[in-house]
Amino acid sequence: MSVEVSGIGFDDPVLLASGILGSTGASLNRALRSGAGGVVTKSIGPRERTGHPGPNVFVDDSEEYALNAVGLSNPSDAFTDEVEKVEGPTVVSVFGGTADEFADVAGTFAPYADAFELNVSCPHAEGYGVDIGADAELTRDVTAAVDEAVDAPVWVKMTPDVTDVTEIGVAAQEGGADAVVATNTLSAMAIDVESGRPILGNAHGGMSGSALKPVAVRCVYDLYDALDIPIVGVGGVSSAEDALEYMLAGARAVEVGTAVWDGVEVLGEIADGIETYKKDNDLSHDELVGRAHELTPKEDGDGGEG
Amino acid sequence: MRPITLEVTDRVKEGDGIATLRFDRSFDVSPGEFGMFWVHGVDEIPMSFAYDDGVTVRGVGEATDAMLSLSEGDTFGVRGPFGTPFDVPDDDVVIVGGGTGMAPVALLTEAASANGADVTTLIGAGTADELVFEERLSRVADVRVATEDGTAGYEGLVTGLLDDVTDEKGAPSNVGSCGPEPMMSAVLDRFDDRPGDVQLCLERYMKCGVGICGSCCIDDTGSPVCSDGPVYRGDELTNGEFGVYHRDGAARKKYF
Structure with a gap:
């Protein structure tokens, strides 16, 4: 069942996504006990932050999506006390406003991280996240700075809010990324009709959940054609079928976020379902990953770069 | 929603x-x-x-x-x-409340009484002006009050009153509590030989309320208070942060 992504082995290809139940060592261990093959921490930055005023998160009545604007709340360096308790493969998510800040934070957590995930894609914190990850040059610079600062593999988390996600993916790869993660939430807003106000305290937020999945699957599919480095899929995975969609599109592993609101046990259930599918279809993990590309009719002059 | x-x-x-x-x-x-x-x-x-x-x-x-x-x-x-609410007893229960914890204590007192339970509710406050729901709950339960300054009822901490009530009535089959965590921790200490009979309602910093964001997860189980809790049994809260610390909006530890 074990898979390898960028040289790191995971017991199964289902990881806890960043920003989900990931504020403490104990909560990350709980995800591991529930069947996650690895965990991604909440994004940690150069300074402690309490985040935006609430409402910070809500799940829509349709249950098809959640919106959040937590605002990169984090305890900064004090998180070292938490991450050192984690008893499984640990991807430390970091953010900063500049390449140097990214490199400094990654350096602080180097003793605890099996890999780093660079949050250049949070859509609701000015000066951070997507302000970097929508720009190819900044993405390349940040990735290169972290790659130079630490020995561990560097994963770069993509925003879906760009015209061409492959341009950003290629920039990350050129900067030395060992994997890309696709995607972060989609910039979004909801308005409370009765009061007339945006629901989120920050007005703008990020959309996650099932409604994000077709957008992020398309990103993974396109990145698979464009890149040589592995891809981790994330966005609206709540079942093994969802995870398999990402893998067929080209993801070696998936991250699960919003779906834990039904119970963290979903992590293990998804991992078991992937394994069953591979056995039933007599597919190795390598054969599964990207298989949809082989089965896609290609038009002349299109999609030949993979 | x-x-x-x-x-x-x-x-x-x-x-x-x-x-x-x-x-x-x-x-x-x-x-x-x-x-x-x-x-x-x-x-x-x-x-x-x-x-x-x-x-x-x-x-x-x-x-x-x-x-x-x-x-x-x-x-x-x-x-x-x-959240996950109290299991409402139907035999006998002592309920200990204080401060902002009085809201769930009031609903539990009324629900247990409606369930046919013999209910004793202890209300603690710093001073008489801060006592809430004494009259409301006296209609359905044996209500006793404690104030730290002695301006009403028992003078001292509500846990002292709890000791007196236990001497008077014998040990209760069930205990419920909500209020300042040092108070709840002192309540649990008095029943440390049977913590599973004690239900405690916790307060933690929360952002999502539905078990996604992790702001309210407690050590060392990692349980999210907003969905697994806020009500826990005492045997679910051993060897952890209960009574010792909580976390603020930046997930920094704050000691009680």
């Missing part, structure tokens, strides 16, 4: 800096369940329901102060009810 808009239909002053807001909609609420109350333009905060159509607010910060400033006809939002 998206927030629902509520209109204040009544505002009752309960004590010094404490008021109950009743609203124009009734929820199917079990004791210990909470809502994420949205004070428009300010913040969203978790508060236990004190009635199926009301909350009791103590001014402890920007959002609660703003809540206290609302009057009849004003509106605010809520998501919920959320």
